[in-house]
Amino acid sequence: MSLACGSAHADRRVALIIGNSAYKSAPKLGNPVNDAALVGGMFKKAGFDSVDVRLDLSASEMRRMLREFAGRTRDADMAVIYYAGHGIELDGNNYLIPIDATLETDGDVLDETIPVERALFAVEPAKQLRLIILDACRDNPFAKTMKRTLASRAIGRGLAKVEPTSPNTMIAFAAKAGSTASDGDARNSPFAAALVEHLPKPGLDLRKAFGFVRDDVLKATGYKQEPYVYGSLGGDDVPLVVRPAATGPQANPQDAIRRDYELALQLATRDAWEAFLAAYPDGFYANLAKGQLNKIGAEETRVAAEQKARAAEQEKTRLIAERAQKAEQEKAAATAKAAEEARIAAERKKEIEQAKAEAAERERKAAEAAAAKALAEKQAAEKAKAELAAKQAAERAEQAAKPAADRQLPEVEQKVAALSPGPTSQMSAVDLTKSVQSELRRVGCLTSAAEGEWTSAAQRSLTLFNKYAGTQFDAKLASVDALDALKAKPGRVCPLVCNFGFKADGDQCVKITCRAGYRVGDDNECEKIQEKKPVATREDSRRRDADRKTTEAAPSKPEASGQIVCNSAGCRPVQKGCRLVAGATPGRYNAAVGSGNYEVCN
Numbered sequence: 001m002s003l004a005c006g007s008a009h010a011d012r013r014v015a016l017i018i019g020n021s022a023y024k025s026a027p028k029l030g031n032p033v034n035d036a037a038l039v040g041g042m043f044k045k046a047g048f049d050s051v052d053v054r055l056d057l058s059a060s061e062m063r064r065m066l067r068e069f070a071g072r073t074r075d076a077d078m079a080v081i082y083y084a085g086h087g088i089e090l091d092g093n094n095y096l097i098p099i100d101a102t103l104e105t106d107g108d109v110l111d112e113t114i115p116v117e118r119a120l121f122a123v124e125p126a127k128q129l130r131l132i133i134l135d136a137c138r139d140n141p142f143a144k145t146m147k148r149t150l151a152s153r154a155i156g157r158g159l160a161k162v163e164p165t166s167p168n169t170m171i172a173f174a175a176k177a178g179s180t181a182s183d184g185d186a187r188n189s190p191f192a193a194a195l196v197e198h199l200p201k202p203g204l205d206l207r208k209a210f211g212f213v214r215d216d217v218l219k220a221t222g223y224k225q226e227p228y229v230y231g232s233l234g235g236d237d238v239p240l241v242v243r244p245a246a247t248g249p250q251a252n253p254q255d256a257i258r259r260d261y262e263l264a265l266q267l268a269t270r271d272a273w274e275a276f277l278a279a280y281p282d283g284f285y286a287n288l289a290k291g292q293l294n295k296i297g298a299e300e301t302r303v304a305a306e307q308k309a310r311a312a313e314q315e316k317t318r319l320i321a322e323r324a325q326k327a328e329q330e331k332a333a334a335t336a337k338a339a340e341e342a343r344i345a346a347e348r349k350k351e352i353e354q355a356k357a358e359a360a361e362r363e364r365k366a367a368e369a370a371a372a373k374a375l376a377e378k379q380a381a382e383k384a385k386a387e388l389a390a391k392q393a394a395e396r397a398e399q400a401a402k403p404a405a406d407r408q409l410p411e412v413e414q415k416v417a418a419l420s421p422g423p424t425s426q427m428s429a430v431d432l433t434k435s436v437q438s439e440l441r442r443v444g445c446l447t448s449a450a451e452g453e454w455t456s457a458a459q460r461s462l463t464l465f466n467k468y469a470g471t472q473f474d475a476k477l478a479s480v481d482a483l484d485a486l487k488a489k490p491g492r493v494c495p496l497v498c499n500f501g502f503k504a505d506g507d508q509c510v511k512i513t514c515r516a517g518y519r520v521g522d523d524n525e526c527e528k529i530q531e532k533k534p535v536a537t538r539e540d541s542r543r544r545d546a547d548r549k550t551t552e553a554a555p556s557k558p559e560a561s562g563q564i565v566c567n568s569a570g571c572r573p574v575q576k577g578c579r580l581v582a583g584a585t586p587g588r589y590n591a592a593v594g595s596g597n598y599e600v601c602n
Contacts, residue, residue, distance in 0.1 A: 011077040011128070011242075014050040015043045016069040018096075020085030022056045025102045026141045032084035035135060035192035039082050042196040046241045049076075059098040062114050070122040078240075079126035080133070081119050084192065087136030088113065088143060089160040096136060103142040107149055116162065120169070129238055130169040131206070134159065135191050137174045137181040162230050168238075170231040172210055174217075181225050190220040191227060203243025207233065211266060254285075258368070261285045270296050288364055291357040298350035305346040309339035376490065384488045427480075433458070436478040439486035440465060444507070445494035454478050464494045500524060565599045574599055 019036025021029045033055050040053035050072055054065055073079040086097040090106060095113035097103070103112060116132070123130040137159050161177035164170070174181035174191040182190060194216040198209045207229070214227045257280055264272040273293040280286050316332040324332075427435070430452040437458050440446035445468075446461035454477060462475040462482065469489065473482040498509035501520050514526035521527035563574040574580060578601040 012075060013046075013048045013078040013080075014069070014072050014076045014126075015040075015048050015052070015080040015082070016065065016122075017043070017051065017053040018057060018062065018065070018081075018083045018085070019053075019055050020057060020083075020097070020099050023086065023097075023099050023101075026086065029085065029138070031187070031189045031192070032135070034187050035084040035189055036082070038188055038192055038196055039084075039133075042200055043080070046200045048080075056099050058100040059112055059114065062096070062098050063118075066114070066118055066122045070125065073123055074125045076126050077128040078131070079123040079129070080131045080240075081123060082133045082135070083119070084135040084189070086138060086140055086142070087116075087134065087159055088140050092160050093117075094134075094159045094162060096134075097140075097142065101142070103146050105147045105149055108146075116171075120164065120166070120171075123169075124166055128168060129206075129233075130164075130166060132169075132171045133195070134171065135174045135181065135189060137179065139180045164231040168233055170206065170229055170233065172213075172227065172229045174225070174227055176226050176228040179225070182221050190217045190225065194220075194227075199240050201239075202241045203237070203239050204241075205237040205239055207238075208262075208266070209240070252371075257283070257285050261289065264289065265292070268292070268296075270300075284364070284367075288357075288360050291353070291360045295350070295353040295357045298346065298353040302343065302346040302350045305339065305343035309336065309343045312336040312339040380488050380490060384484075429478075432480065432483065433478045436462070436483050436486065439483060443486060443489050443494060444492040444496060461494075468493050468495070565597065575601060577601060 017036045017040040019032040019034075021031075021033040023029070036053055036055060040051055043051045052065070052069065054061070057065065069079075069081070083096055085099075088095050088097060088103075088109060090109050094116040095109055096116065096119070097113050101108070101112040103109060116134070119132055120130070123132065159173060159175075159177060162171050174189070186193075191213070194213040197216065198204065198212040199206075201209065210227065210229045217225055217227050260276060260279065264276040270293065273289050273296065276289050277286060277293070280289075312332070312335045316329070316336050319329055319332050433452055433454050434450045437446055437450035440458065440461045441450065443465065445464045446458065448457050451458075458478070459475045462473060462478075465471065465482075465486070466473055466475065469485070471482075471485055473479060473485070492507065496504045496507065496509070498504050501512055501524070502509040503512050503524070512520050512524070512526065514520060517529055518526045519529050563580050564571050565574050565580060566572075578599050580597045581600045582597050
């Protein structure tokens with residue numbers, strides 16, 4: 001065992017961390033000093049033999065630190081330099097900017113800054129890995145005020161691409177060449193936070209670690225910043241922290257298949273998936289690989305259909321330009337329409353296959369998480385069992401070591417000693433109840449505060465714990481056995497359940513907020529508020545009926561037609577419902593005779 005431990009720690013690893021924030025001729029940067037402290041702490045926890053963290057260095061101090069670090073790398077197997085601060089690209093070359101640089105002209109860059117090649121020279125003596133990490137792609141204020149001595153001289157945005165000439169050398173940029181990186185709104189930049197999350201994972205290859213860093217930074221910046229790595233390594237895995245030798249149960253035989261699957265998933269090509277299926281034709285991961293292959297096939301079909309549609313559209317344009325016959329134009333239009341329909345169908349098929357592949361991938365991750373949780377619970381149970389056995393052995397040894405005088409105590413005293421409570425029973429009922437409720441809150445089974453009484457809410461919480469932990473404790477009372485079982489659980493046991501109007505966010509419930517014009521619906525999702533049409537009330541109907549009856553009961557007002565009829569008795573207005581008719585026969589109508597006009601009534 002001592003030989004194995006010695007070989008595991010034989011490699012010597014050194015690191016130099018530089019963070020420049022307090023620039024004298026430019027606005028102060030908020031995060032480089034914090035990022036340097038965070039990354040330096042990460043390398044110290046990773047077990048590096050030498051970690052030197054330096055903050056706000058001038059040009060002379062940076063040169064001296066690189067010179068001293070080059071001396072430490074001569075007998076090192078792994079050398080790492082991390083720099084956070086301002087950097088500049090001039091004529092395709094990258095330079096690191098100390099805090100005392102003024103950079104009034106482009107010529108000052110050569111005198112007042114440190115070229116990246118100087119950092120590469122410092123790590124070159126390392127035997128196995130040479131790693132440069134540059135969090136220096138921020139928007140540079142010096143480039144905006146700098147005077148150019150030559151109009152054709154290029155001053156780039158961000159840093160330029162670098163291809164190391166030495167083997168086993170990697171240069172990691174916070175952003176792709178020619179683009180800038182975000183300093184972040186939090187205490188640390190998104191790039192530094194992702195580095196400390198993935199680089200120190202034991203046994204994780206650096207190429208995969210930086211791939212995970214890239215994914216985290218893209219998500220954190222809304223896909224605006226993409227970290228990039230230049231250089232190459234050999235075929236063997238190169239972890240920053242070596243995985244310790246396994247002393248417990250043997251690894252799951254599915255781990256090798258999972259690693260190959262994740263490698264093929266990272267490549268995401270047809271050749272990679274076909275090679276994986278050739279090696280593993282059956283099983284859970286083989287089905288996942290087939291789904292990924294179907295997704296690639298759907299994408300290829302979509303691309304071919306799109307190319308065919310583009311060619312048909314070009315042919316249609318050519319025929320129109322050459323004044324082709326109407327029949328040829330219609331044929332070309334039909335071909336283009338068919339090609340477009342085929343492209344749309346291929347696009348839909350691709351979306352379906354992609355959804356299937358994503359669902360299968362989620363199921364795979366859920367299965368792996370469940371297996372890891374079961375393994376962790378098993379190990380915790382075994383550890384608790386071993387601790388209990390050790391405790392019982394210690395108690396038996398203590399009983400055996402008692403003097404003979406204690407064993408010869410009177411029978412009454414021995415009975416009193418036997419009846420006296422042990423250390424675990426000295427806890428009062430109130431303290432035991434509070435402790436059990438506190439542990440129930442920690443594992444997510446109790447939402448209310450811990451109290452001194454064993455309430456109905458506490459009983460329901462212990463019942464939930466029995467359900468999800470597979471135990472059978474009596475929920476009507478708090479017991480020491482239940483407390484020990486709760487303490488043995490390292491994390492949440494009961495699932496997080498949120499009330500109406502709230503949704504789960506990590507380990508807590510947050511209120512759902514809808515935008516204007518929307519509200520939380522019955523399915524606990526935001527939905528648009530429907531406009532309600534005005535509905536006549538019963539009082540309005542009664543008022544309209546009363547008005548109508550009053551109108552009908554009132555006597556009709558006299559209406560005059562405006563006509564006058566005259567006869568031997570005199571002249572008068574034409575009666576209501578009657579009219580004047582000229583030249584009518586008096587005997588035919590019930591009418592009055594007068595001057596050739598007759599009054600005709602119905």
